[in-house]
Structures are given as C-alpha cells and as structure tokens.
Amino acid sequence: MTRNSREHADSAHLHGMDRRSFLRLTTASALLLGINSRPADAAALKTAAHIVIAGGGLGGIALANRLSRELDGAKITILDRRPEHYYQPGYTLIGTGVWPRSKVVDAVAPLLPAGVNWVQEMVAEFDPVANSVTTDSGSKIRYDFLVVATGLHLDYAAIEGMDTTAIGREGLASVYNGPDGAVASWQAMAAFRDKGGEAIMTLPATPMKCAGAPLKTTFMLRDRLLKAGTLGKSNISFQSAQKNVFGVPRINEEVLTRWQALGIGVEFEHKLVGIDIGAHRARFVTPAGEKLERPYDFIHVVPPMRATDAVKKSALAWQTGPMAGGGWLEVDKETLQHKRFPNVFGVGDINGTPRGKTAATVKKSAPLVAANLIDVIAGRAPQLKFDGYTSCPLIVREGSALLIEFDYEGKLTPSLPMIDPLQESWFAWLMKVQLLKPAYFAVLKGRV
C-alpha cells in the first residue's frame, strides 16, 4: 500500500480563525506525539487518473481523504449534494432519548481534503461501459476509475400507507429516517413511555444497514418503560420478517434468550406490508400468504432496504442471484472490486456482499478499497482481501451494551480477545456514547 506522511488535521468541528489556531496547536501536539506521523511505506503513486467517488457519506469521504494522500497527480471528484454529514450510528441514541440531534450533524466541507473536486449533485445514472456517470442536473462526467459509495435506499414506499412525515405522531417511530426522523421517533417513544400499551417493533426481510438498530431500539424501549413505571401495563412484540432477529446465529440466540427473560415476544416471518397510521393498525403477511392485522399504541418501522435507483437500474447491479432483486452492487466480497468492471470498486452499504454493514464495516474496508484501487491504477491485481468485519455495540439498556464483532462467516471476532462479546458491559456503553464517534471521524479523515 502506498502511503505518504501528509496528513490533514482538518476537523468537522472546527470552523473560523480561532479554531484554526487551536487546530494548528493540536496538530503540532499530535506531531509531537507521533499521531500524525504514520510510517510512510513508499511515496505516493504518481498518476493522472480521474477517480470519481459517487457518494459523500462515510465511505466516500474516507476514500477521498485516503486517495488524495496516497496518489500524486490524480484528479478526484466526489459527487453528493448534501452539505451536511450525518453520523448515522448516533440515530439510535437520538431515537431513544440519549443524544440530541446536534451530536450527529456536521458540515461536509471541512471533512474534504484540499484539491478534491466536490460536485454538489447526485448521480442519476451510471454507464460503466462508457466509463461515465450522469448527474441529476444532466451533466455527464467521465472517469478512469469509479468508487460507488452511494449508500442505500430506504424503501418506505414498499409499506402501503406509510408516511414518513407522520413519524413522531400517532405512536409512529423509525430511527432510520435521518436525524429528524430519529428526533421524532423519540417524541413518539417518550409519549408511549408515559402511558404504556401495545408496542410493535418490526424487522424487514431485505438486507439492511445497522441490523442491530431494531434490536437496540427494542431493548431501550423496554428500559424506558421500566424506568417510567409503565412496563407492567405494556406489551412489546417484535415482528421479524425473517427466520431470526439477527443474522449471526450466536448473537441471535443471545438476544432471543435475553428477550424471553425480559418478556419481549417475538414472531418470525411476519413481514410488515401496510400500516393505517390514523387507526393504529399494522398489516403483516406470512410466507404462506396469511394476512394478519395488529393494533398498536407504538410501532417502530424498519423499512425494507435496496440499492439506490441509479445503481439498481445500471449494469453495475447484480444481474442474477439473491442480491439482484435489491439491485445491489456486484462486487467481489473479498477485494470489493466490481466483478465485471475492474475499474469500479464499492464501499459501504451499497455493496452486494453478505452481512449488513455498519460504520465499522467501512472502517475496515475503506483502507482496503483505497489500497486495492491503487493496485489497479498501478497495473497490479488487488492484493488485500476483506473478511467482512462488522461490529455493533448492541445496547441492552441505558448504561450497558454488548460489543459484538463478526465477519462474513458469522464468526465472532473480538478485537480485544480478553473481552467476552456476549458479556454486557458498561465499557461497551462507554464506547457507544463517547468513543466511537471520535473513531468514526478518524476514519472519515482517512487516518485509521
């Protein structure tokens, strides 16, 4: 992996002259401590290639920072309209009343490295045969290499009657629907907590990002009811559209055991297909076609998820197999290089690879994608292989969590082997509420 020693000390949190001065001070301190002086394996690779990064989320920005540092002379273009970056791992904390909205919103501009061309438009079409993308304003941009980092599409429209503008009212919650959706979800949860009643928590049948979020929200709802003294007159029912509640068997068993002890009921293969928000009724369907209707006082809706329209409709999507239906990006699960277009790589939620993704997936895979892309630019075969690493601090109540890490195979892969991933701990809670956001920003800046 080529790597130069130039580091950017830009911070998403620092704007203006006084902050810049402080930044210089801290950068100097960091240099003294050796933090900004990673060993340089080799000089940056010289290239005149044009690299387009489609998407300015965690994966896109991390790649922009890494590639701008590790390539000399490359033209890097990042496409994303949004001026704000959202720290999505914080949504469950907002949605359960732990964090305010302000903790997850930062400006994008200070996160981008100097010299990167930021086009504030979204990709509307990919044409990998012609090596070009078309933006939603109609501009065509040609590339030599492409990184697809668009994230995924929350398909609320697949649930009949669902209206995201109603989140926060009528007992309707959904922490996935951006920071405002998370804030509104907490309003709905707080109102329900005060009265108690019938709660329905859902899980879709599709691949999804942060598959732990529905579970955390369920654990936290019970904790909120317990602390408010309304648990006794409440019932929580988890309706999974799948045959489990989590794809990793050992974690699935652990959660189900805990829920049984906590009195949280679970029904499997119940897919949410419709909702009557005003009447507080949810409609489910089973694989046998049986239709069920359930009343609720509170419902947490987790939408089906699929690839963004631009990827789904393009030749970049899987054409056959289990990932084709959702239009996910057809990448090799180890190198994250496109299987048919070798000048294309994918990072983050859009990848049609096994296991749901989290920010931790990007933490492990973004450096690998950068290195493998540089290999391809240099005319070599990609060297590094991704094992599917994902992690999730699974909150079990306010103040305690499980720190679970796993790979493609579903094997538990704790970074610190002395820590039992199935032992609930305050340390995992500390990680979730205090330490993971700083780690996330180090990933964004391409340092870890």
Add this chain to the structure above:
Amino acid sequence: MYEIWLAANILLELALMNWPLVLAYALVLALLLILALRARPLPWRRRLPVALVAGALVGILSMLSVPGLIGAQLSDLAYWVDWANLFAVSAGFGAAAAALAWPLAAWQGRERFE
C-alpha cells in the same frame, strides 16, 4: 499495534471535539506554571503530596460520577473490563487535576520555604 494507533486517534479526535475545554485547561496550566516558575525557588518536592492527594480526590470523585455523567449507574459496572476502564478514565482526570494542583500548591508554600 492497530488498536494503539486507533486509541491515539480517538484521543486526538476527543481533544478536537472538546477543544474549548482542552484549550481552557492548557491555558490555566500554563498560567499556573508561569506563576510558579517566576517565584522560584519553590518547594516542589515537599508540596508533591498535596498535589497527589488532590489528584486522588478528583480520581475518586470521577469514579463515582463518570458513569452517571454518561447515562449509566455504578451498578451497570458488572465486568472487570468496566472497572479497569473506569479506573483508567478516573486516573486520567486525577492526573490532570494533580498537574494543576502541583504548581499551585508549590506556589502557596513559597513563603514558608523561603
């Protein structure tokens, strides 16, 4: 090795996220050091126990209050890893307090020392 690199980056980002607090602490420490160094000679060694006691008190206070400050309770600490981390965090706060207390204590003891 990677975990050490990651931990160093987390500490750097924490400092950047809390830069007003870090800056205020650094300024106060610098002021106290200037004050103390200008009044030499001072009984640094003799006043060290005072700083250590102040640091220990802050450390104990931190152990009792840090869990609550992040929405948890002391009863949530049920694993040795929890206690080890709480001890490390509290030791950090204690050390920071001792660093402030030492020049102050030495400066306060200057007359008797002279």
